[in-house]
Amino acid sequence: MLSKTEILEALRGRLIVSVQAYPGEPMRDPNTMGQIAASAVAGGAAAVRVQGLGDIQASRSAVEVPVIGLWKDGKDGVVITPTFQHAYAVALAGSHIVALDGTRRERPDGLSLAETIGRLHEQTNALVMADCGSLDDARAAVEAGADIIGTTLAGYTDERPKTDGPDLDLISEIRDAALPAMLVAEGRIHSPAQAAAARDAGAEAVVVGTAITHPTTITSWFAEAVEG
Numbered sequence: 001m002l003s004k005t006e007i008l009e010a011l012r013g014r015l016i017v018s019v020q021a022y023p024g025e026p027m028r029d030p031n032t033m034g035q036i037a038a039s040a041v042a043g044g045a046a047a048v049r050v051q052g053l054g055d056i057q058a059s060r061s062a063v064e065v066p067v068i069g070l071w072k073d074g075k076d077g078v079v080i081t082p083t084f085q086h087a088y089a090v091a092l093a094g095s096h097i098v099a100l101d102g103t104r105r106e107r108p109d110g111l112s113l114a115e116t117i118g119r120l121h122e123q124t125n126a127l128v129m130a131d132c133g134s135l136d137d138a139r140a141a142v143e144a145g146a147d148i149i150g151t152t153l154a155g156y157t158d159e160r161p162k163t164d165g166p167d168l169d170l171i172s173e174i175r176d177a178a179l180p181a182m183l184v185a186e187g188r189i190h191s192p193a194q195a196a197a198a199r200d201a202g203a204e205a206v207v208v209g210t211a212i213t214h215p216t217t218i219t220s221w222f223a224e225a226v227e228g
């Protein structure tokens, strides 16, 4: 079993690939997601990020690298691993790292982020990645005990505009705050150049999802370019 330090070291300076299919999509099948996760690892991904208990289990079997698990439930507000029960189930499904909503918004089970992370650390061996939308979220999430800060929710809460590519300003703001947690850039990183820019802005690891693993969206980019 990898120690928490070994897991963090495995991610440092590396690419993480998010492998997700959305409700009703043709690829939404744990076996398919596991195969895509394995393909990403073959291409150099140091870890994978997957949604749903079935996909977490399938990915644990398909790859040797750390698995970041989450459970999306609901449509608006706090939907990424919204309650402690979701987070606990995500850990029990085999996630090395549990990704959860790390914003300062009220959580559906009424627990604070600190209570949620505290219970998770007490009851499981999983690390916690807090998906944040602003510098204030990041500060609060570190205070609450998060091991990893993700910029996942930048542009998806009302705190920051949705930038075209990654929110590089937020990444450098969090870097400059020198918080004691690993800083991971995530969200709208659509090209290798943007991934490198996220590293230059201070991200210690970079998550790419859509641009690698969501063929419907990638196809639409090309179709638009061809058809004008």
Ligand SMILES: CC(=O)N[C@H](C=O)[C@@H](O)[C@H](O)[C@H](O)COP(=O)(O)O
Pocket: 018, 020, 070, 080, 152, 153, 156, 186, 187, 188, 189, 207, 208, 209, 210, 211
């Ligand atoms: C905001 C939200 O719900 N983000 C989700 C978090 O897991 C996923 O839908 C994204 O695909 C993931 O963050 C990776 O980002 P991108 O696909 O832009 O590379």
